Amino acid sequence: MRALVVRGGWEGHRPVEATELFLPFLKAEGYEVRISEETGVYADADEMARTDLIVQCVTMSEIRPEEVRGLRTAVAAGTGFTGWHGGIADSFRASADYLQLVGGQFATHPSKEPGACAGGPEDNFLPHTIEIVDRDHPITRGLDDFALTTEQYWVLHDDLSDVLATTTHPAPPWHPWHRPITSPAVWTRQWGEGRIVVSTPGHSLDVLEHPSVRTIIERGMTWATRTASAS
Template sequence: MTARILIFRGGWAGHDPVPTSELVAKTLRERGVEVDIQDTQACLLEPDLAERYQVIVPVWTMGEIGKAELQALIAAVQKGVAVGGWHGGAGDAFRQSTQYQFMIGGQWVAHPGGVIDYRVNIVQHDHPILKGLKDFDMHSEQYYMHVDPNSNVLATTTFDARHAEWIDGTVMPVVWTRRYGKGRVFYSSLGHVIADFERTPEVLEITVRGLMWAAGVL
């Protein structure tokens, strides 16, 4: 089966939505996945959305989503289309939409200290998204998120007291999967800017594998 993925991008430019999505799309294509990229939410209103795509990927930090576009996205996922994404493009998109957050399974609320050094710990070593990967270090934003407990956590990070002493020892999900209706959901809080993908190979690998898993081809 040849998978087809739709990336729609926009929102805050500080998360490099264009270069990150171009790199992810390039890598997916190299692995046999078809990828369409749109710079508008109008693509969500296409009548054959659920028939054309196996995965929809929002890369849209902050911003707002139209009511009709949101309902089309939600309906597609509930019918069985997967949704996936990374960092703020998916985990800090459409802040005013609790329905969207319910689907993704989490929402960014803080990154204490800004860009810092931290470690990512693999929880499920045998899951296809993380198989063969080991714990690794990041120099980026360590996302503190409000996370739905009804998710399958694949990797975590542990906060210390350097920038907020009251969260010392908090174990926070970094990568998770879940289900929304009949659709698969994949999310990774990694990938703040294009440099994260380029200097830490695990970031790109987890993202690409996660979207392929969501598409059912991993």
């Protein structure tokens, strides 16, 4: 099995350190791992055809049309595609073709009440629950709901995805929405012959090391892999 780790974009999500956390798992599972620090590899049709799994951690940034076309073609042909947080759900905001492929786009992470905000990133760290809604899926089987204090992603999404876990944003008086909003927190997506897995928790290394978050990401890697899709 061949895994391609593509990382870069906004450094606040520490793409190198974050992906390094999962390299021992991939290697222990028997993957031959290649790392790319840029998305040009997506336009290499031969490399994409040899790749069974893509793990992407590229927040924001830009992608050229030939690159997103190569990515979509590879996934449709059976290459698995997965990632976490902004590295997959807030990548390439200007590419409609990428957004359609992934099926969910970060919109915001609501903040604390104004009086509790100090101007740092912790202003957006809220206690919230990841609620498992599909307890039979191989990715989430045996997992219970779990609590996190970190960014809680509000996601714009469509109904092609199969949602495995959700999180609900309350409607406190300091925000302009008037009822709670439920967003997908973990979802899968079939694209041609390929499988896509997205997990929105993962802002920082400590969140990625949370046992349930790490289990979901690692299981998602093996589930999405081409050989798994073909079985």
